[in-house]
Structures are given as structure tokens and as C-alpha cells.
Amino acid sequence: MSIARIDLNKFLTPSTDILHLFLYLCRNITLFKMSNHSSTNLLDSIHTPADLRRLPIEKLPQVCQELRECLIQELSINPGHFASSLGVIEITVALHYVFSTPEDRIVWDVGHQAYAHKLLTDRRERFCTNRKLGGLHPFPSPSESEYDTFTCGHASNSISAALGMAVASRLEKSNRKVIAVIGDGSMTGGLAFEGLNNAAGTPNDMLIILNDNNMSIDHSVGGMKEYLHHLHTGSTYNNLRNRAAQRLMQWGWLSDDRKKRIITFNNAMKALLNNQQNIFEGMNIRYFGPRDGHDVIELVNTLRNIKDMRGPKLLHLHTRKGKGYEPAEKNATEWHAPGRFNPETGERIKSDNTNQPPRYQDVFGHTIVELARQNPRIVGITPAMPTGCSLNIMMNEMPDRTFDVGIAEGHAVTFSAGLATDGMLPFCNIYSAFAQRSYDNIIHDVAIEGLDVVFCFDRAGLVGEDGATHHGAFDMAALRPIPNITISSPMDEHELRHLMYTAQLPDKGPFVIRYPRGNGEHTDWECPMHEVPIGKGRKLKDGQNVALLSIGPLGNTAQRAIETFERKAAEQGRQLSVAHYDMRFLKPIDEDILDEVGRNFANVVTLEDGVRNGGLGTAVMEYMNEHGFNPRIKRLGLPDHFIEHGTVAELQHLAGIDEASIIDTLEGMTQA
Numbered sequence: 001m002s003i004a005r006i007d008l009n010k011f012l013t014p015s016t017d018i019l020h021l022f023l024y025l026c027r028n029i030t031l032f033k034m035s036n037h038s039s040t041n042l043l044d045s046i047h048t049p050a051d052l053r054r055l056p057i058e059k060l061p062q063v064c065q066e067l068r069e070c071l072i073q074e075l076s077i078n079p080g081h082f083a084s085s086l087g088v089i090e091i092t093v094a095l096h097y098v099f100s101t102p103e104d105r106i107v108w109d110v111g112h113q114a115y116a117h118k119l120l121t122d123r124r125e126r127f128c129t130n131r132k133l134g135g136l137h138p139f140p141s142p143s144e145s146e147y148d149t150f151t152c153g154h155a156s157n158s159i160s161a162a163l164g165m166a167v168a169s170r171l172e173k174s175n176r177k178v179i180a181v182i183g184d185g186s187m188t189g190g191l192a193f194e195g196l197n198n199a200a201g202t203p204n205d206m207l208i209i210l211n212d213n214n215m216s217i218d219h220s221v222g223g224m225k226e227y228l229h230h231l232h233t234g235s236t237y238n239n240l241r242n243r244a245a246q247r248l249m250q251w252g253w254l255s256d257d258r259k260k261r262i263i264t265f266n267n268a269m270k271a272l273l274n275n276q277q278n279i280f281e282g283m284n285i286r287y288f289g290p291r292d293g294h295d296v297i298e299l300v301n302t303l304r305n306i307k308d309m310r311g312p313k314l315l316h317l318h319t320r321k322g323k324g325y326e327p328a329e330k331n332a333t334e335w336h337a338p339g340r341f342n343p344e345t346g347e348r349i350k351s352d353n354t355n356q357p358p359r360y361q362d363v364f365g366h367t368i369v370e371l372a373r374q375n376p377r378i379v380g381i382t383p384a385m386p387t388g389c390s391l392n393i394m395m396n397e398m399p400d401r402t403f404d405v406g407i408a409e410g411h412a413v414t415f416s417a418g419l420a421t422d423g424m425l426p427f428c429n430i431y432s433a434f435a436q437r438s439y440d441n442i443i444h445d446v447a448i449e450g451l452d453v454v455f456c457f458d459r460a461g462l463v464g465e466d467g468a469t470h471h472g473a474f475d476m477a478a479l480r481p482i483p484n485i486t487i488s489s490p491m492d493e494h495e496l497r498h499l500m501y502t503a504q505l506p507d508k509g510p511f512v513i514r515y516p517r518g519n520g521e522h523t524d525w526e527c528p529m530h531e532v533p534i535g536k537g538r539k540l541k542d543g544q545n546v547a548l549l550s551i552g553p554l555g556n557t558a559q560r561a562i563e564t565f566e567r568k569a570a571e572q573g574r575q576l577s578v579a580h581y582d583m584r585f586l587k588p589i590d591e592d593i594l595d596e597v598g599r600n601f602a603n604v605v606t607l608e609d610g611v612r613n614g615g616l617g618t619a620v621m622e623y624m625n626e627h628g629f630n631p632r633i634k635r636l637g638l639p640d641h642f643i644e645h646g647t648v649a650e651l652q653h654l655a656g657i658d659e660a661s662i663i664d665t666l667e668g669m670t671q672a
Helices: 018-035 049-054 057-077 081-085 089-098 115-123 160-171 190-201 223-230 235-250 256-274 294-304 326-330 360-374 392-397 407-419 431-445 475-479 494-502 552-571 591-600 616-626 648-656 659-670
Strands: 105-108 178-183 207-214 286-292 315-319 379-384 402-404 423-431 455-457 486-488 513-514 538-541 545-551 577-580 585-587 603-611 631-636
Touching: 049 089, 049 115, 057 081, 057 089, 057 115, 057 294, 081 089, 089 115, 089 178, 089 207, 089 294, 105 160, 160 178, 160 190, 160 392, 286 294, 294 315, 326 545, 360 379, 360 392, 360 455, 360 494, 379 407, 407 423, 407 431, 423 431, 431 455, 431 475, 455 494, 475 513, 475 603, 494 513, 538 552, 545 552, 545 591, 545 659, 552 577, 552 659, 577 591, 585 616, 591 616, 603 616, 603 659, 616 631, 631 659, 648 659
Parallel strands: 105 178, 178 207, 207 315, 286 315, 379 402, 379 423, 423 455, 455 513, 486 513, 545 577, 545 603, 603 631
Antiparallel strands: 486 585, 538 577
16 A cells, blocks of 8 residues: 555545544555555555456455455454355455446345445445444445445345346346345345245346355354254265266257256256255256355356356355464354454453443343243244344343344244244344334234234344444334334333333233444342333423433433533523433333323423334324324434435434434524
């Protein structure tokens, strides 16, 4: 890296601030210093994949090593998704070397693995802005680069999307190649199988890269994991088949009809010779592998051999998450997104959490164990997030009562419904943004029957640097119209425990508890639990001029804002006061509170960490209109556009739900 090559125009955007510019310059100066002590400089000549393709094949291992070193250094100070990106470097280099991107399409399944892809596609100089406000997106985004073909923040969609692109290419009579890169964890998702099924019956030339590392974030689970573990096709057989196929094509014998008959015969013979049935070839998707996903030269040769073959095909590659960095290889789950660390020693740099409140997820994890010891009906379900949601605490103590169902949110819900049908009490823990994928299952399989299923929606509200695909913005608005369902959001850890206790009592029906990512409010969170009356909020403070109705942890922000507002008003000689209500339940909503507010207040503010349209504010407006009240209502919540990435504090300010915004709103309501 040469200082003379730094291009600020590539970095500067309308939202760039001085801190980002400072980090950018510091990073490039660091790389400049490193280059004076290193002979690894191939990356300096690679700005786009076209530059990569000009290198001789024997240089590719060095490119992979430089990419690995670059990511280790960068992610040690600018945290992101670490182990996944290290594990797919050779695949990334081989794909961009063999295929003519961006004309050829690479569709990534989830963006955890796409950092090397970003570095090779003219974003290395801006990579220090990754996941920062105004900087590079946390996942591939078509709005950011022509090399990013599809939004990929949620798992299992790559095959379906790539199939659509492949069919479009065929309809346009284009020679464009389309490749889906999907991990074995994402292959547990139902959408992946729907895509495979359609690919088998639709004319297309798509290539599926199955990146098999036996991991999602935690270890992969289920029958697909076991199947892939035992799946094997001998290299001798594959080489023989490839040579035969090439000769038949040269002779013109592989028409579409003949090809289908030959492939069917080929699959039957392989199953007979190997004494196993290949699920992919059983669907007439040609299978190659398994291969070493870290041998970049062999990968290039394999991809060259199969890239022009007609029909759908799958290349099965074995990789290791965290490849090339020993601490990450040994514990890929902890190194999925490790935060800052010392790249030389592997020591993770943690902030001082002394006397800090626990994370909401950990309060959930310990509380469900406490409840399950008392209630033998309780079982725990998670779609591939036992560590992320802290259900692993129960899993360690009660393994026969906890179920990781893989990346399959819809199945997690319907599986829970089946458990509830026969007397169990499932706590189904899903990240809020991922729960969107199970909407029909919640309605059709749980709500219609009024089954006792407790939905714990972790990561509700703004989650920060993971951006638009991961914000838990829509759950309240989406679920509120559904009959038979209770929707709640605790203001703090004590309320979370009380709501969990209430939800496991008999005959509560479908019960949603949504709570945020991050730390709570209390170090003394282990309070005795008690039942909360369903649909009842609480008045936290009396007031005369404005009524503020909040739901969830933003109530703590509201408390601080009210204190500041009233103090400043008093300093100015104005006697103003704000009544504060913690609604606690969105559905059923507390009508006694709404009647009290409607009778006594001309100014009402609602506050929520979900979308304004359809959430708490909308519910309050509907009630006031229907019951003849006419207060002026100001709704504070997430706006009607997708919010990108940044720190939670930055995003709350942009959305107008931080302390300063609440104070400004109260000021405006009392001046009018």
C-alpha cells in the first residue's frame, strides 16, 4: 500500500464525519508501515476481479494469504464477522478468478462470509468504514456495488435468487453464469430445499457452491449435517465421468433429452457403486465433490472444468471456519464476531463490564432454567441460535428439553405448535428480524388454535452495526392485527422475568415477549418473579401537561428525558410536568390507561422502538378516535424507510427516539 494511492474521493460521502476520516487515515498509514516490512504486495495491484484474473494461477495462494492477513489486521480493530470470512477466502478468490464478474453473478447466502469479496471488488480502501454509519454495508448490498448481486442478510435465499437470475439469463439468451454460495447451516432452511426442488425441474445452468464447514454460528444440527458428513464421491469416478461427458459433448451426443437420460442412468450407477443415494443427484442436480475448499488452485481447475456444463450442478467443498487463524479455528462460535482483539496473541479486548447490568439474552437464559426447574412442561426451541439467545444455558443443564432446529424459523414455530398441542409449553426464541420468516406459521399453526406457545423475540428494535436486515423493526406492527395473541415488551430485566413467569402460567395462549440486544438496567436483576395482569400497564409518574406512553426499554430513555425536560423548564421559570405510562402490553392494550389519558390530556406522545406505522402510536390513535377523544398525538418510533447501520445511539438519534429527540418533542408539545 502506498500513501500516494489513497483516494479520499472513494471514502468521502455526505455522511462521512471526522472520526471516520481519522480512522481511514490511521488504517492506511498502518498498512503503509506494514508494507515496508513485508514483501506481500499483490493486493496493491488488485482493485477489481479483472486485475485478479491477470495474475498467473500460481500467485493465487499468495493472494489468499494476503487477504487473510488483511482481514485479521482490519477486523482486530474494526470488529465484524470474522471466522466465516476467513473460511471462504479461497472460494472467493477462485470464483472471481474463473468467472467474469460482475457480468457473471455470485449470490452469497448471508453476508457473514463476504468480506474477502468486498476487498477484491474495489472496496479495500474503504473497508475500515465497514459497519459504520455512512460506511460500507455490513452485508453485500446491490446499492453499494455492482458486484453485490442480491441482499443477503438472512439465510437460505441464495438458491432461489440465483435460480431466478439463471432463468432470466436463459430467457435473454445470455451466456451469463450464475453461482450461489451457500453454507451447510443455511442448507437446513426450508427455502433452500424449495429452491433445489424448483432448480431440478426448471431448465437452468446454475452452479451451487456448498460451503460445508459443519457450522452456522453454532455447530450445524440435524439430518442434513449427518448426511453431508457421510456424503462422498470418489475422485477417480468424477474424473472418469468428466472425461466421458466432454467426449460426448464433442461428438454432439448430449442433447437435452439424451443428457437427462444419461444423467439419470449415471446417478443410478453411482448409487449402486458407492452403496449410497445422493440426494442432489436424485433430483437430477449434478454433484461434484467433496473437495478441499482451501486448495485454491484445485478449486480453479475444478471450476474451469464444470463452468460450461449445461444444467444445474452442485460443487461440495469442505472448509474450516476461521481458517488460517488458530484461535478462530479452535473456537469458531466465539470468533464468529469476536469484537476487537490482539492479532498477534489472539487475546480478545473486552470493555470493563465490572458492575455492568447483564445482557437481556442472559437474563432470559438464566430465567428459563429457573422456570423450567419448577415447571416440567417447559421446553426451549431455537433456530440455530443457542449461544446468541443464551438458550445454551438451559441446553447444558437440560439437553433433553432444548431443541436447536437449525436455520428454520417457520419450522421452529410449527414444531412448537406440535409440542403445545400435546401438553408441552414451548419457549420459542427467535431473533425479531428472523421471526418475520415465520409469520404464516404464527397465524396458521399457533394463533388460530390459541396454543400456549411463548415467543421470545430477541434483538427487538435497532440492533446497530448489522443494519437493515437485522433490525427488529416490524414485529409489533406485523403481529398486532392477529387475534388470540398477547404482545408484550418489558421495560427492564425485572419486567422480563415477570413476563416470562406470567407467560408460563396455564392457559395464556400465544404470548410474545420482545426485548432488545445489549445490556439492561439493573445489576440486581435476580428479583422474585410475580404474575403481571395481562393487558395492564403502569403509571410511572404523574404529570399535567403531556402524557408520554412508552413500551419496552425505551421507557428508561423517556424517564431520563422527562427529568431533564422538567428540570430545564423549572430553570426557565416554567412549571411543566409530564405523566409517564409504561404500557407494557401492545395487545391487549390497557384501555383504562387510554381512557385516563384521553380524559385528562390534550397532548400525548407515544414512544416505541418499532415502526411507527401500525405499532403503539397507531393503536393509541385508533382508540382515541373510536372513543371520542381528541388529543394531539405525536408518535415517536422508527420512520417509514429502512434504517441502515451504525451504533445504536447513532441510529436512535437518526430515528428521533433518543433522549434529545424526546426532549425536543416535549418542548414542541408544550409550546404550541
